[in-house]
Amino acid sequence: MTYEEFADTRLSALLRYAVMLTGDPHQAQDLVQDTMVRVQLNWRRVVRSEAPERYVRRMLTNQYIDWRRGSWARRVLLRGEPDEAVPAPSDHAQSAVDRDQIWSWLSRLPRRQRATLVLRYYEDLPDAEIAEILGCAVGTVRSSISRALATLRAETVEVH
Amino acid sequence: MIEDDLRAAFARHETLAPPTGPLRAAIDRVAHRRRRRRLRLRLGGTALALVAATLVGFTALAPPPPAPSGQVAAPTSPAPTGALNVLLLGVDAAGGGRRADSVLLVHVPADRSRLYLVSIPRDLPVSLPGGGRDKLNVSFAAGAGRTVDLAAGYRNTRQVVAQLVGVPIDAGAVLTYPATRELTDAVGGVPVCLPAAVRSVHTDRLFPAGCQRLGGAAAVDLLRQRYRLRDGALDRDRNAGRYAAGLLRRIQEQGVLTDPAGRQQGVIPVGYMIDSGAGTAGPATST
Known part of the structure; x- marks a missing residue:
């Protein structure tokens, strides 16, 4: 190739x-x-x-x-068009149903955890392959996923 | 289910992905630029790796200065692998209290793809191994004392530099004026490109701006200049770096140091003290 x-x-x-x-x-x-x-x-x-x-x-x-x-x-992105205006949510419940809420929560995860989630739920890779890509043990992948999911779940509960 | 929400969120945002066309072009552009730069550096890098290998290949050599006899040992160890740090010291005229005014640390990465020349200002205040603080260039004299023992001075400065930069130093060499002169002539002159003209305070010789090939005497003359340069000793350090790069390139072109016959003819001049890195037991004169 x-x-x-x-x-x-x-x-x-x-x-x-x-x-x-x-x-x-x-x-x-x-x-x-x-x-x-x-x-x-x-x-x-x-x-x-x-x-x-x-x-x-x-x-x-x-x-x-x-x-x-x-x-x-700390990086500031400079680009021509302004960010899409986000309508101010009337309350937390409203923002929770916002389709993109989970997307913005992802950005608060540590990078390694986010990478694990992407490999698992976007690329649909098995744990072993994720472990190989991240250079860690399979157990680490699993604990990383469950920790990340727990964080996201906590966010969901909080706003409900 | 949060897992399903996640899948859905990822799938929704696939549309964020920008088109690949412009990205592909940008990748090619940057790669092309970097490849060109790498090619330029490789020339120098190979030369340096060669010198480093040669330096380490020798056993320590330091002919006793009063009885000059440039003897060189055959390589005793295989060419080194892994990253190397080589310390090059340019010392001033003989006499008591010799100082190392040019201190160049050369880093050769393990893949030998390029080299890094780091010049350390000679006026840098440092802690001396014997205690007390002084300028870096004094560390050489502090080691060598009133004697003309290049190896002792080298060891002292090496210790100071290793401590200062925090990297182990694997090999090194000390260049005196005569050694630099002979080495330069031995490789048939060294190309040096100056950004501005330099006039010698010692000989009144004018080194024009631009590229030129310097013979031994001229090279030493240039390397000594400090007073008329804009940044003084710092500019001199820059010139030393330019000279070192040119010297390494010449060495590679000629293969002088790797040519056993060349060594027999005393190409490695007197006063060229080499640290093999193998323990550096001292100024072992070898046969």
């Missing part, structure tokens, strides 16, 4: 994955670009691995977790 073939077939999936990780299309683009530049420069090493796609997904995930640790929160 050449780099071009890989990019042709996998780039959009990776981009969607990055959107789920970062929750923001611009940060997702940055993340994918940084990763794919390294992929292209080290293509021989990537293609030598038994599953290039998993290898790249792992690179991207690690980059998301480690990359400029802590600085993303």
Whole structure:
């Protein structure tokens, strides 16, 4: 497989994955670009691995977790169009039924937990594969998922 | 169920994903730029890896200065793997209280893809191993004392630098004026690109701005200049870095240091003290 073939077939999936990780299309683009530049420069090493796609997904995930640790929160995004106006919720119950509430709660999770959720509930990967991508034990994946779900559940209960 | 909500939330936001076309182009652009830069650096990097390998390949060498005889040992250990930190010291004229005015730390990463030259200002206040604080360049004299023992001075400065930067130093070399002169001539001159013209306070020689190839005497002359430079010693350090980069490139082009015949002819000059990194038991003169 050449780099071009890989990019042709996998780039959009990776981009969607990055959107789920970062929750923001611009940060997702940055993340994918940084990763794919390294992929292209080290293509021989990537293609030598038994599953290039998993290898790249792992690179991207690690980059998301480690990359400029802590600085993303301080980063200001400058772009032409203003953010979509969020109507002020009349009360908490109202905001709880807001379809995107859970999406915004995701952004408060630690990155590693969020990555675990994305791999589990968006990519539908089995625990073993998630563990491989995150470079941790299967048990860690499970506890990470249950901790993240508990956090989200607590948020839900709180606003109800 | 929160799991189902999550799946639904992810699925809903798939539309956020931007088109891949512009991204693909941006990736190619950045990769292209980086590949070009890597190519440029690789030249220097290979040269340095070569020198580092050669340095470590030698056993320690420090000919006793009064009886110059440039003897070099055959490589005794295999080429090193892993990252390397090499300390290069340029010392001033002989005599009591010799100072290391140029301190260059060269980092060679494990993959040998590039090199990092870090110049450490000689005026940096440091704690000396014997106690007390003084400038970095004094650490050499503090080690060597009134003697002309390059190895002792090197060991002292190495200890100070290792402590200062917090990295182990695997190998190193001390360059005196004569050694620099001979080494420069041995590789057929060293290319140096100056951003501004420099006029020597010692010889009144003018080094024009731009690239030029310097012979041994000229190189030493340039490396000594400090007074007429805008940033003084800092500019001199920059020139030392430029010289070092040029020297390494020449060494690679010529393969001088790796050529056994070249060594036989005394290419490694007197006063070129090399630390093999193997314990550095002292100025072991080898055969």
